[in-house]
Amino acid sequence: MTDKTFTLNTGQRIPALGLGTWQSAPGEVKAAVSYALQSGYKLVDGAYCYANEDEVGAGLKEAFDAGVKREDVFVVTKVWNTYNTRVELGLDKSLKALGLEYVDLFLVHWPILMNPEGNDDKFPKLPDGSRDIIRTHNHVDTWKMMEKLVATGKTKAIGVCNYSKRYLEQLLAEATIVPAVNQIENHPALPQQEIVDLCKEKGIHVMAYSPLGSTGGPLMKAEPVVKIAEKHGVSPSTVLLSYHISRGSTVLPKSVTPERIKQNMVLIDLDTEDQKLLQDYSDQLTKEGKLQRFVYPPFNVDFGFPDKS
Numbered sequence: 001m002t003d004k005t006f007t008l009n010t011g012q013r014i015p016a017l018g019l020g021t022w023q024s025a026p027g028e029v030k031a032a033v034s035y036a037l038q039s040g041y042k043l044v045d046g047a048y049c050y051a052n053e054d055e056v057g058a059g060l061k062e063a064f065d066a067g068v069k070r071e072d073v074f075v076v077t078k079v080w081n082t083y084n085t086r087v088e089l090g091l092d093k094s095l096k097a098l099g100l101e102y103v104d105l106f107l108v109h110w111p112i113l114m115n116p117e118g119n120d121d122k123f124p125k126l127p128d129g130s131r132d133i134i135r136t137h138n139h140v141d142t143w144k145m146m147e148k149l150v151a152t153g154k155t156k157a158i159g160v161c162n163y164s165k166r167y168l169e170q171l172l173a174e175a176t177i178v179p180a181v182n183q184i185e186n187h188p189a190l191p192q193q194e195i196v197d198l199c200k201e202k203g204i205h206v207m208a209y210s211p212l213g214s215t216g217g218p219l220m221k222a223e224p225v226v227k228i229a230e231k232h233g234v235s236p237s238t239v240l241l242s243y244h245i246s247r248g249s250t251v252l253p254k255s256v257t258p259e260r261i262k263q264n265m266v267l268i269d270l271d272t273e274d275q276k277l278l279q280d281y282s283d284q285l286t287k288e289g290k291l292q293r294f295v296y297p298p299f300n301v302d303f304g305f306p307d308k309s
Protein backbone atom coordinates (compact mmCIF):
# COMPACT_ATOMS: atom_id res chain seq x y z
CA MET A 1 0.00 0.00 0.00
CA THR A 2 2.99 2.35 0.25
CA ASP A 3 2.87 2.58 -3.55
CA LYS A 4 -0.86 3.36 -3.72
CA THR A 5 -1.67 6.99 -4.44
CA PHE A 6 -4.62 9.30 -5.01
CA THR A 7 -4.74 12.30 -7.34
CA LEU A 8 -5.22 15.76 -5.82
CA ASN A 9 -7.07 18.57 -7.59
CA THR A 10 -3.62 20.04 -8.34
CA GLY A 11 -2.67 16.97 -10.36
CA GLN A 12 -0.19 15.84 -7.70
CA ARG A 13 -0.19 12.22 -6.59
CA ILE A 14 -0.51 11.84 -2.82
CA PRO A 15 0.36 8.55 -1.10
CA ALA A 16 -2.49 6.61 0.50
CA LEU A 17 -0.39 5.89 3.60
CA GLY A 18 1.70 8.35 5.56
CA LEU A 19 3.61 8.60 8.82
CA GLY A 20 2.04 10.84 11.45
CA THR A 21 4.38 12.65 13.86
CA TRP A 22 1.97 14.25 16.34
CA GLN A 23 2.81 13.49 19.98
CA SER A 24 5.95 11.61 19.01
CA ALA A 25 8.33 11.96 21.95
CA PRO A 26 11.50 14.05 21.62
CA GLY A 27 14.48 11.96 20.63
CA GLU A 28 12.34 9.41 18.77
CA VAL A 29 11.05 11.30 15.76
CA LYS A 30 14.27 11.44 13.74
CA ALA A 31 14.75 7.68 13.80
CA ALA A 32 11.07 7.03 13.08
CA VAL A 33 11.02 9.29 10.01
CA SER A 34 14.29 7.92 8.67
CA TYR A 35 13.25 4.30 9.22
CA ALA A 36 9.79 4.80 7.71
CA LEU A 37 11.11 6.43 4.54
CA GLN A 38 13.81 3.80 4.08
CA SER A 39 11.17 1.11 4.62
CA GLY A 40 8.92 2.39 1.85
CA TYR A 41 6.77 5.17 3.28
CA LYS A 42 6.50 8.13 0.93
CA LEU A 43 4.55 10.63 3.03
CA VAL A 44 5.44 12.38 6.29
CA ASP A 45 2.87 14.54 8.04
CA GLY A 46 3.99 17.17 10.53
CA ALA A 47 3.15 20.59 11.95
CA TYR A 48 4.83 23.59 13.52
CA CYS A 49 2.91 23.17 16.77
CA TYR A 50 4.12 19.59 17.21
CA ALA A 51 7.44 21.18 18.22
CA ASN A 52 9.45 18.42 16.57
CA GLU A 53 9.98 19.66 13.02
CA ASP A 54 13.73 19.94 13.56
CA GLU A 55 13.81 16.20 14.34
CA VAL A 56 11.55 15.44 11.39
CA GLY A 57 14.01 17.41 9.25
CA ALA A 58 16.94 15.44 10.65
CA GLY A 59 15.10 12.22 9.82
CA LEU A 60 14.41 13.43 6.30
CA LYS A 61 18.09 14.31 5.81
CA GLU A 62 19.22 10.92 7.09
CA ALA A 63 16.86 9.19 4.67
CA PHE A 64 17.99 11.40 1.77
CA ASP A 65 21.63 10.71 2.61
CA ALA A 66 20.78 6.99 2.52
CA GLY A 67 19.46 7.26 -1.02
CA VAL A 68 15.78 8.23 -0.67
CA LYS A 69 15.00 10.92 -3.24
CA ARG A 70 13.39 14.18 -2.13
CA GLU A 71 11.03 14.11 -5.11
CA ASP A 72 9.71 10.73 -3.96
CA VAL A 73 8.69 12.02 -0.52
CA PHE A 74 5.46 13.94 0.05
CA VAL A 75 6.04 16.32 2.98
CA VAL A 76 3.10 17.95 4.75
CA THR A 77 3.16 20.65 7.41
CA LYS A 78 0.71 23.16 8.84
CA VAL A 79 0.48 26.80 9.82
CA TRP A 80 -0.33 27.12 13.52
CA ASN A 81 -3.09 29.28 15.01
CA THR A 82 -0.73 32.04 16.20
CA TYR A 83 0.50 32.48 12.60
CA ASN A 84 -2.87 32.64 10.84
CA THR A 85 -2.25 36.31 10.00
CA ARG A 86 1.40 35.59 9.09
CA VAL A 87 1.15 32.38 7.09
CA GLU A 88 4.29 32.88 5.00
CA LEU A 89 6.34 33.47 8.14
CA GLY A 90 4.85 30.28 9.58
CA LEU A 91 5.82 28.38 6.45
CA ASP A 92 9.31 29.85 6.48
CA LYS A 93 9.81 28.72 10.08
CA SER A 94 8.73 25.19 9.17
CA LEU A 95 10.94 25.07 6.08
CA LYS A 96 13.95 26.17 8.11
CA ALA A 97 13.29 23.52 10.78
CA LEU A 98 12.70 20.83 8.16
CA GLY A 99 15.76 21.81 6.15
CA LEU A 100 13.70 22.00 2.96
CA GLU A 101 13.22 24.50 0.15
CA TYR A 102 9.57 23.53 -0.28
CA VAL A 103 6.85 21.30 1.13
CA ASP A 104 4.40 19.36 -0.98
CA LEU A 105 1.37 20.46 1.02
CA PHE A 106 0.80 23.29 3.50
CA LEU A 107 -2.36 23.26 5.61
CA VAL A 108 -4.30 25.63 7.86
CA HIS A 109 -4.19 23.70 11.12
CA TRP A 110 -7.40 25.14 12.65
CA PRO A 111 -9.76 27.87 11.42
CA ILE A 112 -9.07 30.20 14.35
CA LEU A 113 -6.52 32.85 15.31
CA MET A 114 -4.66 32.78 18.61
CA ASN A 115 -3.13 36.07 19.68
CA PRO A 116 0.07 36.49 17.61
CA GLU A 117 1.28 38.97 20.23
CA GLY A 118 0.29 36.83 23.19
CA ASN A 119 2.44 35.46 26.02
CA ASP A 120 3.53 32.32 24.16
CA ASP A 121 4.52 31.59 20.56
CA LYS A 122 2.28 28.55 20.27
CA PHE A 123 -0.21 28.55 23.16
CA PRO A 124 -0.87 32.09 24.45
CA LYS A 125 -3.22 32.21 27.41
CA LEU A 126 -5.42 34.76 29.13
CA PRO A 127 -5.08 35.43 32.88
CA ASP A 128 -7.81 32.87 33.59
CA GLY A 129 -5.78 30.15 31.84
CA SER A 130 -7.98 29.90 28.74
CA ARG A 131 -6.60 30.17 25.21
CA ASP A 132 -5.98 33.73 24.02
CA ILE A 133 -8.15 33.72 20.88
CA ILE A 134 -8.86 36.67 18.59
CA ARG A 135 -12.53 36.03 17.96
CA THR A 136 -12.97 38.79 15.38
CA HIS A 137 -10.68 37.01 12.92
CA ASN A 138 -12.23 35.61 9.76
CA HIS A 139 -10.63 32.30 8.78
CA VAL A 140 -11.24 33.10 5.12
CA ASP A 141 -8.69 35.90 5.44
CA THR A 142 -6.12 33.27 6.39
CA TRP A 143 -7.04 31.29 3.30
CA LYS A 144 -6.51 34.33 1.07
CA MET A 145 -2.94 34.51 2.42
CA MET A 146 -2.50 30.79 1.83
CA GLU A 147 -3.50 31.22 -1.82
CA LYS A 148 -0.64 33.67 -2.37
CA LEU A 149 1.90 31.08 -1.21
CA VAL A 150 1.41 28.82 -4.21
CA ALA A 151 3.18 31.30 -6.51
CA THR A 152 6.22 31.44 -4.22
CA GLY A 153 7.20 27.83 -4.88
CA LYS A 154 7.54 27.22 -1.15
CA THR A 155 4.59 24.83 -1.25
CA LYS A 156 3.16 22.85 -4.13
CA ALA A 157 -0.37 22.75 -2.74
CA ILE A 158 -2.49 24.23 0.04
CA GLY A 159 -5.31 22.84 2.12
CA VAL A 160 -7.02 22.84 5.49
CA CYS A 161 -7.38 20.75 8.64
CA ASN A 162 -10.28 20.28 11.01
CA TYR A 163 -12.78 22.03 8.77
CA SER A 164 -16.41 21.17 9.35
CA LYS A 165 -19.03 21.44 6.61
CA ARG A 166 -20.00 24.91 7.82
CA TYR A 167 -16.46 26.29 7.80
CA LEU A 168 -15.62 24.62 4.50
CA GLU A 169 -18.67 26.11 2.82
CA GLN A 170 -17.72 29.57 4.12
CA LEU A 171 -14.23 29.16 2.67
CA LEU A 172 -15.42 27.82 -0.70
CA ALA A 173 -17.82 30.74 -1.11
CA GLU A 174 -14.84 33.12 -1.34
CA ALA A 175 -11.91 30.95 -2.37
CA THR A 176 -9.98 31.43 -5.58
CA ILE A 177 -8.12 28.15 -5.03
CA VAL A 178 -10.09 25.14 -3.80
CA PRO A 179 -8.23 23.38 -0.95
CA ALA A 180 -6.41 20.29 -2.16
CA VAL A 181 -6.97 18.52 1.17
CA ASN A 182 -9.05 18.58 4.34
CA GLN A 183 -7.27 16.66 7.09
CA ILE A 184 -9.74 15.53 9.77
CA GLU A 185 -10.07 13.06 12.61
CA ASN A 186 -11.68 10.06 10.95
CA HIS A 187 -12.49 6.45 11.88
CA PRO A 188 -15.60 4.24 12.03
CA ALA A 189 -16.63 5.85 15.34
CA LEU A 190 -16.39 9.29 13.73
CA PRO A 191 -17.12 8.88 10.00
CA GLN A 192 -17.91 12.61 9.54
CA GLN A 193 -19.82 11.53 6.45
CA GLU A 194 -21.29 14.93 5.61
CA ILE A 195 -17.79 16.43 5.54
CA VAL A 196 -16.36 13.53 3.54
CA ASP A 197 -19.25 13.78 1.05
CA LEU A 198 -18.80 17.54 0.63
CA CYS A 199 -15.07 17.09 0.08
CA LYS A 200 -15.70 14.46 -2.59
CA GLU A 201 -18.24 16.73 -4.28
CA LYS A 202 -15.75 19.62 -4.38
CA GLY A 203 -12.70 17.55 -5.32
CA ILE A 204 -11.02 17.94 -1.92
CA HIS A 205 -9.00 14.94 -0.77
CA VAL A 206 -9.52 13.69 2.79
CA MET A 207 -6.58 12.80 5.03
CA ALA A 208 -7.50 10.88 8.18
CA TYR A 209 -5.67 11.40 11.47
CA SER A 210 -6.17 9.42 14.68
CA PRO A 211 -7.40 6.51 12.50
CA LEU A 212 -7.27 4.05 15.40
CA GLY A 213 -9.14 6.34 17.80
CA SER A 214 -7.30 6.68 21.10
CA THR A 215 -4.72 4.45 22.72
CA GLY A 216 -6.63 1.64 24.43
CA GLY A 217 -9.86 2.96 22.95
CA PRO A 218 -12.91 0.88 22.01
CA LEU A 219 -12.36 0.73 18.26
CA MET A 220 -9.75 -2.05 18.38
CA LYS A 221 -12.25 -4.24 20.21
CA ALA A 222 -15.37 -3.26 18.27
CA GLU A 223 -17.23 -6.38 17.11
CA PRO A 224 -17.26 -5.66 13.35
CA VAL A 225 -13.59 -4.66 13.38
CA VAL A 226 -12.59 -7.88 15.17
CA LYS A 227 -14.83 -9.95 12.87
CA ILE A 228 -13.23 -8.52 9.73
CA ALA A 229 -9.73 -8.95 11.20
CA GLU A 230 -10.39 -12.62 11.92
CA LYS A 231 -11.84 -13.14 8.45
CA HIS A 232 -8.68 -11.83 6.77
CA GLY A 233 -6.20 -13.08 9.35
CA VAL A 234 -4.95 -9.58 10.16
CA SER A 235 -4.90 -7.29 13.19
CA PRO A 236 -7.76 -4.91 14.08
CA SER A 237 -5.39 -1.99 13.41
CA THR A 238 -4.91 -3.24 9.84
CA VAL A 239 -8.69 -3.20 9.37
CA LEU A 240 -9.02 0.32 10.78
CA LEU A 241 -6.25 1.67 8.57
CA SER A 242 -7.59 -0.13 5.50
CA TYR A 243 -11.02 1.41 6.12
CA HIS A 244 -9.70 4.74 4.85
CA ILE A 245 -8.16 3.36 1.69
CA SER A 246 -11.55 1.88 0.79
CA ARG A 247 -13.08 5.33 1.34
CA GLY A 248 -10.55 6.90 -1.01
CA SER A 249 -8.75 8.72 1.81
CA THR A 250 -5.12 8.98 2.86
CA VAL A 251 -4.48 7.58 6.34
CA LEU A 252 -1.88 8.81 8.84
CA PRO A 253 -0.99 6.29 11.56
CA LYS A 254 1.56 7.55 14.08
CA SER A 255 4.31 5.38 15.48
CA VAL A 256 7.96 5.61 16.50
CA THR A 257 8.66 1.89 16.85
CA PRO A 258 10.10 0.03 13.81
CA GLU A 259 7.85 -2.99 14.36
CA ARG A 260 4.66 -0.90 14.39
CA ILE A 261 5.82 1.29 11.50
CA LYS A 262 6.30 -1.89 9.45
CA GLN A 263 3.02 -3.39 10.64
CA ASN A 264 1.10 -0.29 9.56
CA MET A 265 2.30 -0.88 6.00
CA VAL A 266 0.33 -4.13 5.81
CA LEU A 267 -3.04 -2.96 4.55
CA ILE A 268 -5.74 -4.91 2.76
CA ASP A 269 -8.53 -4.29 0.27
CA LEU A 270 -11.80 -4.45 2.18
CA ASP A 271 -14.54 -6.13 0.17
CA THR A 272 -18.14 -4.93 -0.11
CA GLU A 273 -19.24 -7.04 2.85
CA ASP A 274 -16.46 -5.63 5.05
CA GLN A 275 -17.30 -2.08 4.12
CA LYS A 276 -20.99 -2.67 4.82
CA LEU A 277 -20.21 -4.05 8.29
CA LEU A 278 -18.20 -0.95 9.16
CA GLN A 279 -20.81 1.37 7.64
CA ASP A 280 -23.57 -0.33 9.64
CA TYR A 281 -21.45 0.08 12.78
CA SER A 282 -21.01 3.79 12.10
CA ASP A 283 -24.70 4.19 11.32
CA GLN A 284 -25.65 2.49 14.59
CA LEU A 285 -23.32 4.72 16.62
CA THR A 286 -24.79 7.74 14.86
CA LYS A 287 -28.36 6.59 15.58
CA GLU A 288 -27.54 5.99 19.25
CA GLY A 289 -25.65 9.27 19.63
CA LYS A 290 -22.45 7.40 20.52
CA LEU A 291 -20.01 8.83 17.99
CA GLN A 292 -16.65 9.58 19.59
CA ARG A 293 -14.27 12.43 18.89
CA PHE A 294 -10.88 11.79 20.49
CA VAL A 295 -9.19 15.05 19.46
CA TYR A 296 -10.97 18.18 20.65
CA PRO A 297 -8.53 20.91 21.76
CA PRO A 298 -9.67 23.26 24.55
CA PHE A 299 -10.19 26.27 22.31
CA ASN A 300 -13.74 26.96 23.52
CA VAL A 301 -14.77 27.52 19.92
CA ASP A 302 -17.75 26.05 18.08
CA PHE A 303 -16.20 24.53 14.99
CA GLY A 304 -19.56 23.43 13.65
CA PHE A 305 -19.00 19.70 14.00
CA PRO A 306 -22.43 18.01 14.14
CA ASP A 307 -21.12 15.00 16.02
CA LYS A 308 -19.18 16.53 18.89
CA SER A 309 -19.12 14.13 21.82
